Amino acid sequence: MFRAIKGKILAIESSCDDTSAAVIVDGVVMSNVTAHQIVHAEYGGVVPELASRKHQKNILPVVKKAIKDANITKDQLDAIAFTRGPGLLGSLIVGVTFAKAFALALNIPLIEVHHMHAHVLAHFIEEPFPAFPFLCLTVSGGHTQIVLVNAYNQMTVIGSTLDDAAGEAFDKTGKMLGLPYPAGPEIDRLAQKGNAIYQFPEPKIEGLNFSFSGLKTAILYFIRDELKSNPLFLKLEMNNICASVQHRIATILLSKLENAARQHQISHLAIAGGVSANSTLREGLLALCQENNWTAHIPAFEYCTDNAGMIAMAAAFKFQDKIFSGQEVTPEPRLIF
Ligand code: KG4
Ligand code: ZN
Numbered sequence: 001m002f003r004a005i006k007g008k009i010l011a012i013e014s015s016c017d018d019t020s021a022a023v024i025v026d027g028v029v030m031s032n033v034t035a036h037q038i039v040h041a042e043y044g045g046v047v048p049e050l051a052s053r054k055h056q057k058n059i060l061p062v063v064k065k066a067i068k069d070a071n072i073t074k075d076q077l078d079a080i081a082f083t084r085g086p087g088l089l090g091s092l093i094v095g096v097t098f099a100k101a102f103a104l105a106l107n108i109p110l111i112e113v114h115h116m117h118a119h120v121l122a123h124f125i126e127e128p129f130p131a132f133p134f135l136c137l138t139v140s141g142g143h144t145q146i147v148l149v150n151a152y153n154q155m156t157v158i159g160s161t162l163d164d165a166a167g168e169a170f171d172k173t174g175k176m177l178g179l180p181y182p183a184g185p186e187i188d189r190l191a192q193k194g195n196a197i198y199q200f201p202e203p204k205i206e207g208l209n210f211s212f213s214g215l216k217t218a219i220l221y222f223i224r225d226e227l228k229s230n231p232l233f234l235k236l237e238m239n240n241i242c243a244s245v246q247h248r249i250a251t252i253l254l255s256k257l258e259n260a261a262r263q264h265q266i267s268h269l270a271i272a273g274g275v276s277a278n279s280t281l282r283e284g285l286l287a288l289c290q291e292n293n294w295t296a297h298i299p300a301f302e303y304c305t306d307n308a309g310m311i312a313m314a315a316a317f318k319f320q321d322k323i324f325s326g327q328e329v330t331p332e333p334r335l336i337f
Helices: 048-069 089-106 115-124 166-177 184-191 213-229 233-264 279-292 308-320
Strands: 008-013 018-025 028-036 079-085 110-114 134-139 144-151 154-160 268-272 295-297
Touching (some): 008 048, 008 308, 018 048, 048 089, 079 089, 079 115, 115 134, 115 144, 115 268, 154 233, 166 213, 166 233, 213 233, 233 279
Parallel strands (some): 008 079
């Protein structure tokens, strides 16, 4: 239906540590260029000041490449879209200011996008698209949400984390295991060489909300106790520990998603956000859907982690409805859903 969408939109994403630009033409993402920042690895987490500085350096070449890769010129653009929030203020400022200046110079409208809406709408970049209503488990470094999606512009959060996000659970575990930041992809890689032989607790949280802080403490004590009796424990058991932690995080996520599907009687389930790149989570969702005769929707890897393609997709829906922002728009680190 939305392939009837018209317009050429440049989208910019700079909410955290990736500078990304994409061009969407008539509802089709034609380019999606991302500059990853490796500077944070040695600090074990994103350093906001360093992130903003890197965005400043990266934004122009990334935008230029996105326009070139889409085979258009800047004068053909109909609108400029950007992530307004949530995210790191210094990072958002770079993308928002660039977008505002570019739109002003080209005399075309501005479209603000909510980063978490965009993760959900990433499912409309490539077919097969989910049918409404569907549930989207959005799992990233900063968020863990179950979203009930009734339409492109009608979504409600029906479950979220009370403490750490799923990505944080991966990253903090990685820190305890001495793995580089962000640890999610590395834990995933090592887990595939091991078996989930260690039992970590599943939190008892009411309703559709999540909690990962108990798991984090359990892993910390487990490692401390095992190292007392065997100083080589981490070295010898790294793959099995990764497989066990990954298994538990995936089961916590999937059991809540399953409950949500039953409660709301919804048979189309999707995952989104950086953690949706995780192999155990992807396999688990497929198995859950197969058992229940439900439909699973898993985005391509490039649209799981932060990317401007998803911002462009979300902006295309807004362009269709002529929902624009004025030059007075400001970044909003805690933009409400
Ligand atoms: O959506 P995203 O790129 O950025 C945020 O908006 O936070 O998500 C980043 C998070 C990080 O915590 C990273 O460790 C995690 O996604 N991640 C993974 C995998 N790939 C990225 N976690 C588990 N398994 C993966 N394969
Ligand atoms: Zn994200």
